[in-house]
Amino acid sequence: MFSGLRLVLAATLAVMAPAVGAAQTPTGVAEPAPLSAYGALPAVELVALSPTGRRLAFVGVSGEARVLSVVDMDDRTLVGQAGIGDVKVRDVQWIDEDQVLVTVSSTEFLPDIGLGKEELYFARVFEPGADRVTPMLARDPDMFPALLGPAEVVGSEAGILLVRAHSFTSGSGPDLYRLDPKSGRARFAERMSREVDDYVLDPAGRTVARSEYDQRTQVWSLHLREGSGFREVWRSEAPIDWPGLIGLGLDGASVVVVADRPDLDRGGRAPARFFDVDLKTGAWRPLRFEFDPTGMLFHPATRRLIGAMRVEEDGVRYAFFDDSALVLWTAVETALPGRSPKLVGWSDDLTSAVAFTSGTGDSGSYHFIDLTLGALTDVGAAYPDIRPDLVAPIMPLSYRAADGLEIYGYLTLPPGREPQGLPLVVLAHGGPAARDTAEFDWWAQALAAQGYAVLQSNFRGSAGYGEAFLEAGYGEWGRKMQTDLSDGVRHLAGAGVIDPARVCIVGASYGGYAALAGPTLDRGVYRCAVAVAGVSDLRRMVEHEAALGSRRNNEAVRYWSRFMGAERLGDRSLDERSPARLAEQADAPILLIHGRDDTVVPIFQSRAMADALRRAGKPHELVELAGEDHWLSGAETRQRVLAETVRFLKTHNPTD
Numbered sequence: 001m002f003s004g005l006r007l008v009l010a011a012t013l014a015v016m017a018p019a020v021g022a023a024q025t026p027t028g029v030a031e032p033a034p035l036s037a038y039g040a041l042p043a044v045e046l047v048a049l050s051p052t053g054r055r056l057a058f059v060g061v062s063g064e065a066r067v068l069s070v071v072d073m074d075d076r077t078l079v080g081q082a083g084i085g086d087v088k089v090r091d092v093q094w095i096d097e098d099q100v101l102v103t104v105s106s107t108e109f110l111p112d113i114g115l116g117k118e119e120l121y122f123a124r125v126f127e128p129g130a131d132r133v134t135p136m137l138a139r140d141p142d143m144f145p146a147l148l149g150p151a152e153v154v155g156s157e158a159g160i161l162l163v164r165a166h167s168f169t170s171g172s173g174p175d176l177y178r179l180d181p182k183s184g185r186a187r188f189a190e191r192m193s194r195e196v197d198d199y200v201l202d203p204a205g206r207t208v209a210r211s212e213y214d215q216r217t218q219v220w221s222l223h224l225r226e227g228s229g230f231r232e233v234w235r236s237e238a239p240i241d242w243p244g245l246i247g248l249g250l251d252g253a254s255v256v257v258v259a260d261r262p263d264l265d266r267g268g269r270a271p272a273r274f275f276d277v278d279l280k281t282g283a284w285r286p287l288r289f290e291f292d293p294t295g296m297l298f299h300p301a302t303r304r305l306i307g308a309m310r311v312e313e314d315g316v317r318y319a320f321f322d323d324s325a326l327v328l329w330t331a332v333e334t335a336l337p338g339r340s341p342k343l344v345g346w347s348d349d350l351t352s353a354v355a356f357t358s359g360t361g362d363s364g365s366y367h368f369i370d371l372t373l374g375a376l377t378d379v380g381a382a383y384p385d386i387r388p389d390l391v392a393p394i395m396p397l398s399y400r401a402a403d404g405l406e407i408y409g410y411l412t413l414p415p416g417r418e419p420q421g422l423p424l425v426v427l428a429h430g431g432p433a434a435r436d437t438a439e440f441d442w443w444a445q446a447l448a449a450q451g452y453a454v455l456q457s458n459f460r461g462s463a464g465y466g467e468a469f470l471e472a473g474y475g476e477w478g479r480k481m482q483t484d485l486s487d488g489v490r491h492l493a494g495a496g497v498i499d500p501a502r503v504c505i506v507g508a509s510y511g512g513y514a515a516l517a518g519p520t521l522d523r524g525v526y527r528c529a530v531a532v533a534g535v536s537d538l539r540r541m542v543e544h545e546a547a548l549g550s551r552r553n554n555e556a557v558r559y560w561s562r563f564m565g566a567e568r569l570g571d572r573s574l575d576e577r578s579p580a581r582l583a584e585q586a587d588a589p590i591l592l593i594h595g596r597d598d599t600v601v602p603i604f605q606s607r608a609m610a611d612a613l614r615r616a617g618k619p620h621e622l623v624e625l626a627g628e629d630h631w632l633s634g635a636e637t638r639q640r641v642l643a644e645t646v647r648f649l650k651t652h653n654p655t656d
Contacts, residue, residue, distance in 0.1 A: 030389050030415065037385040038446035039642035041635045044380035046092040047366050048100070049354050051300070053347025055079060056354070056368065056379065057100045059089050061635065068092070068102055070128040073352075073368060073377070080128025088633040090121065093151070095159035099181050100126045101151060107597035107629055119599045119629065120146040123163065125181040136184045142167050143186050148174040152201060154303065160205040162189060176207070198245045200255050203303055208279055209255045211245040213238070215554055222257060224279050233282035236260075240558045246296050248304045249276045250321060256287070256296055256305055274308075289319050294464060297325070301348040311464050313396050313408060314438060315340025315359075324350040332369050335376040340438070341367070354379075358439040361388045383442070390415065392448035394438050399491035401460070401484050405472065408465070409457035409488065410436055411497070412448045414655075422453040423502040423655050424492065426485050426518075426526075429456065430509030432473060432563065435464045443642070447506075450646055451655030453498055459484035461563065475565030477538065478521045478577030482514060486525045501527075504588075504653045506645060508532035509601060509630065516579035516609060519588040528652035530591045530645050533601045533630055536580035536609035538564050539572065544602060580605075583612035589619040591648040593641055595628030621648070 040061070047058040054074055060067045066084040071077070084102065091103040105121045122145065123136035137145045149164035161181055164174040172193065177186040190207055192199070197220075199210035208225045220238040222245065223230035236243060236259065243259035254276045262271055264284055272286035274293060289308050297307035299322065306322035320326040325346075332341050332355050339362065341355035351371045358364045364382030369375075395411045413419055425447050429436050436456040444454040458465065459481050461473015473481050485505070493500035505518040505526045512534020518526045535541050545556045546569055557569060566574050575581045590613060594606035606622060613620040623644055628637040 030387075032415070032449040033386045033390050035446060035450075035642060035646060036639055037383065038442045038449065039639040040383070040385070041638065042364065042382040043384050044366060044382055046089060047344055047354050047356075047380070048092045048094055049345040049347055049352065049368075050094045050097050051348045052097055053349070053352035053370070055094075055097065057092055057094065058366075058380065059084070059092060059102075068100065068126055070100065070126075071379075073370075080126075080131055082126050082128075082131075082133050084124075086634075088629070088631075091150075093153050095125065095153050095161055095181055098127060098129055099159060100128065101153060101161065101181075102126055103147070103151060107599060107627075117597060117599050122146055123151050123161075123179070125161075125184070134181065134184045136161075136163075136179050136181075137165060137186055139184050140186055142169050143177075144168065151179075154201050154203055154205045162201065162205055164192065178205070197242070200245055200247055201303070202248065202252070203301070208248070209245060209277075211243070213242060213555075218555075222277070224255075224277075224282060233277070234284075240555060240562055242555070246274070247298050248302075250305050252302065252304050253280070254278050254285075257284075276305075291317060291319070292466065293319075297343075299325075299350075300346055309343075311435070311437060316342045318343070322350070328353055328369070328371060331371055332367075335369055336367060358382075359391075360393045360438075361391050363388070363391050363440045363445070383440070386445070390449070391440060392445055394440075394444075396438065397491075399488055401480065401487045403480065405460060405469075405480075405484075407457055407459060407484050407488065409455065410438060410444075411492070412441075412444045412454040412456070414448045414451045414453060417451065419453070419497045421499045422497060423451065423653055424455060424489065424498040424504075425452045425649065426455050426457070426489060426503065426505040426507075428485060428505065428507035428511035428514035429458070429462070430507070430511050431463070432459070432461045432477075432481065432510040433463045433470060435462045443506075443645075446642055446646070447649070450650070452649070453492070455485075455488050455492065457485055457488045474562050477513065477564045478517045479565075482517050482522050485514060485518075486522050489525055502653055504528040504530070504649055506530040506532075506649075507534070508632075510535070512601070513579070516590065517577070519586045519590060520579040520582040521577060521585075523585065523587045526588050528589045528591070528648060530593070530648055531606070531609075532593045532632075532641060532645075533595065533598055534579075534592070534605065534609070535601055536605045536612075537578045538566075538574035539570065539578065540608070541601070541605065542566060542569060542574070580609045580612045583609070583618060584616040586613060586616065586618045586620075589648075589652050590621075591644065592620065592622045593625065593644060594623075595625040595630065595632070595637065597627055598630045600630040 045059050056071045065086050066089045068082045070079040087104040093101045095101050102124045108120050125134045137143045144166040151163040154160045161179040165177045166174045175192050176190040178189045195212040197213045199207045202208050210223050213220050218239045220242045221232050221235040223232050246256040257275050274287040276285045291310045293308035295309045299306045306325050307320040310317045328350050339357040341357050344354040344356050346353040353369050355367045363386040366380045368377040368379050392412050392415050397411050398408045435458045447454050461481050492498045505515045507515040512531035515529040515531040516534050519529050542560050592606040594603045610622040625637045632638045
């Protein structure tokens with residue numbers, strides 16, 4: 001189906017190949033990998049293990065196009081490949097041993113139905129043995145061809161594919177439909193109102209619970225199956241933070257809900273966030289672990305809860321209720337000592353798994369563990385052109401913010417350079433309710449390879465440090481969330497690691513806002529700034545979110561208003577922290593980069609900033625990326641972003 005694709009397989013299945021000798025500079029330091037190696041799309045990603053654990057599916061890259069490959073893990077032979085094209089691949093799942101579900105997305109302009117640019121998701125089924133790809137929903141003229149929710153696969157022996165979709169003739173929805181993987185056609189499964197925001201399926205594909213959210217009343221409610229219908233068992237006002245329906249409970253006769261239920265606290269212990277809710281009685285039982293989980297783990301076949309996970313400073317921590325899962329994961333950790341493996345997927349019988357490792361000395365590696373054979377196989381590298389000796393060291397650090405709050409983060413050091421008087425790039429993450437980790441970061445590693453120390457601070461408002469730390473960021477855009485970054489600069493300068501006169505700030509999305517706020521709100525710290533898809537006008541951003549929703553006072557507007565610190569829609573106090581309205585105060589050159597197909601932060605945010613800087617006579621550049629979205633999904637444009645960033649940094653903050 002695609003000429004030359006076996007080269008992708010050959011590169012992917014190069015198992016335990018000896019390292020090639022590294023070229024040396026005159027100082028004895030290994031010659032860095034080319035910038036293009038860091039900006040490239042991962043050579044292997046979205047790895048999925050089949051239900052039996054005997055086949056492996058993954059997405060590779062051939063030029064600008066994505067390629068899906070399926071490999072037999074018993075004899076390491078290629079079962080089949082399919083060219084997916086230059087669309088953006090978002091997920092890979094097995095339906096059964098012979099069919100793979102691939103979810104892709106594309107940016108579409110939909111003026112005929114009253115919408116502008118939207119990121120739409122589509123499903124395709126690949127049959128490697130038959131060398132056939134079938135688009136879902138595309139052959140039924142009554143169905144809108146895009147998914148209106150994640151596609152779910154249940155029943156590994158005879159895979160059932162269910163998804164929410166819209167029928168032009170039903171007059172309701174989006175309803176639940178069962179898809180035929182062979183034909184791509186949809187069959188109605190269950191009526192669902194627009195208020196249904198989530199549901200839980202049993203192993204037979206039957207909904208046993210669902211949740212609803214009413215934007216008008218701001219009420220979230222939990223509904224459990226009763227006969228052919230549902231009964232409401234609990235409701236809660238939720239203007240912003242909704243409870244969540246997670247999955248089936250421990251014994252399959254309950255569901256897991258994440259919610260704030262202080263009324264259920266017992267014995268003065270820390271309040272639980274996850275609960276087991278009985279499907280018959282509606283009774284709630286707290287789920288407690290030796291740590292505060294950030295996610296739950298479910299059995300691949302029974303769909304029941306079998307464990308929990310938490311992202312920590314040195315990797316992911318796991319806890320299991322299921323003995324087989326514990327045995328399997330213990331074997332994984334034993335086989336990969338000191339490498340902080342992360343679970344990617346496991347077989348239905350929990351005797352084989354795929355794990356991912358990444359960090360200092362590892363640009364990203366996938367590993368297959370088979371308990372039956374007692375074997376570990378290295379099956380692929382995300383960035384094969386970046387050898388282990390070229391991966392810059394990633395050091396965890398912590399420091400006190402000006403108000404005493406402890407901030408955690410990571411410092412990536414340029415290989416071969418003494419940690420003294422270094423030029424620094426502050427690389428701010430997006431979200432802002434997200435976090436950086438100790439894993440290989442292509443952007444941070446590329447900048448370190450160019451000679452910069454890179455600081456990635458998990459400023460207040462970041463996820464993963466508890467509710468109090470997250471809530472400390474509310475209303476702090478351009479305030480303490482910003483100075484948390486510059487406090488990190490001052491910490492490193494005080495330790496002599498960096499030169500405080502040689503610092504720039506770089507970031508994307510919220511990080512792009514932070515990059516713009518550096519020269520305009522937290523002046524005197526940075527020599528330059530690079531903002532990718534950054535928010536420049538807070539009030540216009542909130543008003544844009546209001547225009548997208550069915551109600552101007554929707555959940556998205558309330559969320560952003562809380563984080564930004566707005567009292568109401570149109571609050572002009574946001575102007576005081578909007579870089580586009582403070583352009584005359586900018587004290588450093590600014591590079592703006594934005595994708596024209598960005599449906600998260602519209603490109604007018606960067607254009608408005610460029611216009612304001614031009615009127616103020618401030619040095620700046622604007623780079624618009626044709627066909628690019630919010631996530632830098634394209635190979636060519638991602639390379640360009642990295643090249644433009646490095647060029648701008650070296651112009652205004654050279655490393656020597």
